[in-house]
Amino acid sequence: MGGLRVGIRDLISEMAERLEWEVVLLDGLDDAIVGVSDTPDGFVVVYDLEKCIEILTRDNGGDREAALEWFDFNIRSTEVEGWPIFLERLTVDGPQT
Numbered sequence: 001m002g003g004l005r006v007g008i009r010d011l012i013s014e015m016a017e018r019l020e021w022e023v024v025l026l027d028g029l030d031d032a033i034v035g036v037s038d039t040p041d042g043f044v045v046v047y048d049l050e051k052c053i054e055i056l057t058r059d060n061g062g063d064r065e066a067a068l069e070w071f072d073f074n075i076r077s078t079e080v081e082g083w084p085i086f087l088e089r090l091t092v093d094g095p096q097t
Contacts, residue, residue: 009025012025012036019043022081023036023043023044023045024084026075026084029047029051029052031051032047032048032054033045033046034046034048044082044085045084046085047087050089052071
């Protein structure tokens with residue numbers, strides 16, 4: 001599955017260049033990419049929030065709380081042109097994170 005995501009990153013990069021989009025692709029989180037979305041400010045990459053947290057937890061020694069804090073401080077709070085959005089999947093029990 002990792003090979004598929006590398007392909008999707010390349011596809012998004014090529015589309016962005018061809019269509020002159022200002023998109024940001026986050027290093028190390030390719031497996032969390034679910035697609036792109038059109039926003040009032042232009043197209044952005046969409047990441048699965050829970051998958052991002054899973055990857056960050058794995059890459060940071062298994063500490064989910066630390067991964068959540070790092071994500072909130074370093075990723076969620078960033079505001080630049082083309083910054084990704086994060087899909088939070090809902091269940092009848094509420095958000096997954």
